[in-house]
Amino acid sequence: YHAIxxxxxxxxxxxxxxxxxxxxxxxxxxxxxxxxGKREVPVEKFFVIPQSENQREHDLGPNEIVTEIVLPPLSGAKAATYEVRQKDAMDWPLALASVAITLNGNKVRTASVVMGYVAPVPWRSKEAEESLIGKTITEQTAKAAGDAAVSGAKSLGRNAYKIQLARVAVKRALLAAAGGAK
Structure with a gap:
């Protein structure tokens, strides 16, 4: 279960x-x-990678609480999440990907590709997002985005399998968001 x-x-x-x-x-x-008082933080910046043992993995200060999560309207965006699990029972996913895309015709105008259970924070892949802009989502472009998403992944020895799981999760989430086959 360690990070890649x-x-x-x-x-x-x-x-x-x-x-x-x-x-x-x-x-x-x-x-x-x-x-x-009150403050707002993008979810992407709410989670932080601790740089020391005493640092928190979130942006909450002492005596602060989360009161709301606000999601913007999808405004024509398509989104999907794909989880890779060892079992269907109550267990944490081994890897997952959540994606949100907007299309101009059948070509990707904007993309957000985020992986879970692969890093100390939800991991956004700018590389995967950039690989999609201006392209139609097909098996090949979704696979290329999955490859880009894990291009910087580093196994800790016994968790190399997670790299492939994350790659596949990105591909399948993109295909699901685009309405394609899995």
């Missing part, structure tokens, strides 16, 4: 937030209340 991305510091765990991955892909915002 963002694992260069002391944090080798994976973020257990399935919804954090989806909310990041959808461009969500976290509303927080605390002693200093």
């Amino acid at each position: 991305l963002g694992n260069t510091g002391p944090a080798y765990f994976v973020s257990p937030s399935t919804l954090g991955t989806l909310f990041t892909a959808l461009g969500g915002t976290v509303r927080i209340f605390g002693p200093k």
